[in-house]
Amino acid sequence: MPEAVVAAARHLLRSFAKPCRILAAVSGGSDSKGLLLALHSAIGNRDREGFSLAACTIDHALRPESAGEAAAVAAFCAERGIPHLVRRWEGDKPRTGIQAAARQKRYELLADAAAALGADCVATGHTRDDQRETIAMRGARGEGEGPGGAGMASTMFYGHRVWVLRPFLGLSRADIRAFLSARGVEWFDDPSNANPLFERVRVRSELKASEEAPVAPWSAAQRAASSARAAALIETHVRVHETLVAEVAAAQAGNTSDADWRRALLSVAAVLGGRNHLPGHATIERISGFLQTGAPGRMTAGGVVYDRRPNGLYLYREARGLSALVVDPGETSVWDGRFNVTNGGQHPVAVTASQKDNQWDQRLIDSGLPPGVAKRAVRAAPHIAPAQADVVGSIRAKVECRIALYDTFLPGFDRTMADALALLFGRERYPAPPVHDVFDRNGEGLGGLPWQGDARTLC
Numbered sequence: 001m002p003e004a005v006v007a008a009a010r011h012l013l014r015s016f017a018k019p020c021r022i023l024a025a026v027s028g029g030s031d032s033k034g035l036l037l038a039l040h041s042a043i044g045n046r047d048r049e050g051f052s053l054a055a056c057t058i059d060h061a062l063r064p065e066s067a068g069e070a071a072a073v074a075a076f077c078a079e080r081g082i083p084h085l086v087r088r089w090e091g092d093k094p095r096t097g098i099q100a101a102a103r104q105k106r107y108e109l110l111a112d113a114a115a116a117l118g119a120d121c122v123a124t125g126h127t128r129d130d131q132r133e134t135i136a137m138r139g140a141r142g143e144g145e146g147p148g149g150a151g152m153a154s155t156m157f158y159g160h161r162v163w164v165l166r167p168f169l170g171l172s173r174a175d176i177r178a179f180l181s182a183r184g185v186e187w188f189d190d191p192s193n194a195n196p197l198f199e200r201v202r203v204r205s206e207l208k209a210s211e212e213a214p215v216a217p218w219s220a221a222q223r224a225a226s227s228a229r230a231a232a233l234i235e236t237h238v239r240v241h242e243t244l245v246a247e248v249a250a251a252q253a254g255n256t257s258d259a260d261w262r263r264a265l266l267s268v269a270a271v272l273g274g275r276n277h278l279p280g281h282a283t284i285e286r287i288s289g290f291l292q293t294g295a296p297g298r299m300t301a302g303g304v305v306y307d308r309r310p311n312g313l314y315l316y317r318e319a320r321g322l323s324a325l326v327v328d329p330g331e332t333s334v335w336d337g338r339f340n341v342t343n344g345g346q347h348p349v350a351v352t353a354s355q356k357d358n359q360w361d362q363r364l365i366d367s368g369l370p371p372g373v374a375k376r377a378v379r380a381a382p383h384i385a386p387a388q389a390d391v392v393g394s395i396r397a398k399v400e401c402r403i404a405l406y407d408t409f410l411p412g413f414d415r416t417m418a419d420a421l422a423l424l425f426g427r428e429r430y431p432a433p434p435v436h437d438v439f440d441r442n443g444e445g446l447g448g449l450p451w452q453g454d455a456r457t458l459c
């Protein structure tokens with residue numbers, strides 16, 4: 001149904017809380033070219049006051065043809081009067097994990113382009129086919145049973161900078177290609193989409209060969225509900241002291257048979273450990289086993305100490321693997337995945353683990369923690385000093401707690417949870433997405449968009 005393509009773009013426009021400028025992320029492949037044309041048509045035809053379109057192509061510089069392809073997208077946009085930027089991934093590329101690195105860099109450059117073109121959000125051309133692959137890949141990795149089974153969210157906040165919207169998640173690639181073909185528009189086929197060394201490519205061909213589409217065990221709405229419940233549990237049962245120690249009431253600590261509570265606790269632990277993911281299945285089992293016994297003692301997982309005492313459970317960063325970091329004047333860098341350190345002074349500063357810092361120690365004890373917990377936790381607190389021994393004068397550095405789990409990629413359906421963590425660690429809530437409930441309610445995750453027939457074909 002090629003008409004569904006413009007309908008999806010119109011639906012996106014209707015779901016905005018207020019008109020805005022949209023940056024379409026256009027690789028030159030069929031999905032994103034379809035997105036660009038559909039948005040152009042929806043904005044143009046409906047003459048929506050205040051909406052405007054811009055586009056950006058990321059040249060990953062991984063193939064010799066990529067610069068030419070980016071230039072061709074630029075020309076395509078110029079013919080239609082759409083402002084367009086090419087952003088190139090400069091510098092050395094990693095030898096391993098190239099797809100993940102390219103993805104992160106792509107979003108970073110898209111966020112830069114959005115700022116440069118005055119866009120309020122980024123739209124990508126992810127389709128129902130991409131969603132199926134994501135669900136199949138997560139299932140194969142054993143992540144499908146939990147919240148990961150909901151697949152990609154239709155909104156995602158990137159890098160604490162910009163909301164990314166995926167208005168085509170309910171559409172098939174075939175529909176988009178039919179839409180382009182009907183308009184005589186051509187597209188590129190990225191040869192890396194045929195490289196079987198990449199997991200997604202292998203999954204795609206397995207899905208093509210199989211009769212059955214993967215079934216998402218969790219709908220986006222279920223995931224959002226689980227997040228909201230986990231957030232409420234965090235608010236009720238967890239206190240955080242000086243961003244370094246989480247305290248949980250003894251009665252709640254061992255309640256690991258409640259999946260939402262388990263997720264809440266592990267998410268708090270991930271923040272304390274500076275990790276951007278929850279632990280794997282085996283580690284979760286180990287943690288649950290330890291907590292269920294209710295016996296006092298300590299265990300370590302994911303860089304975090306679970307310190308069980310008669311009056312409660314205390315979580316804090318293990319004092320191991322804490323590297324040193326130098327932050328130059330005017331720069332912001334991440335220390336240990338847990339803190340953003342901004343150097344507002346004139347000289348470089350060094351961030352290390354404090355080992356013994358009477359100020360931190362006293363603050364933790366004053367906050368009511370058992371002295372034994374305070375003493376251990378303080379060993380992983382950040383300590384800031386001039387990086388050069390001969391420098392005297394005051395240090396002007398700002399230290400802000402980082403939520404590694406969500407500060408780079410925050411799926412829209414986890415926003416309540418992310419906000420609960422932000423407040424717990426003394427930060428502001430994350431900004432709300434620019435799209436309101438229609439998009440959120442119906443477009444999250446899989447299908448379910450109003451112009452579609454049966455949303456359950458995908459979930």
Ligand SMILES: Nc1ncnc2c1ncn2[C@@H]1O[C@H](COP(=O)(O)OP(=O)(O)OP(=O)(O)O)[C@@H](O)[C@H]1O
Nearest residue numbers: 025026027031032056057058059103123124125126
């Ligand atoms: N080189 C690029 N330049 C601009 N946008 C791009 C580029 N590559 C991908 N995109 C955007 O991302 C969408 C999805 O592309 P693709 O499926 O290749 O990425 P992915 O890595 O699977 O997705 P994600 O980055 O969310 O994990 C495209 O439809 C397009 O909007």
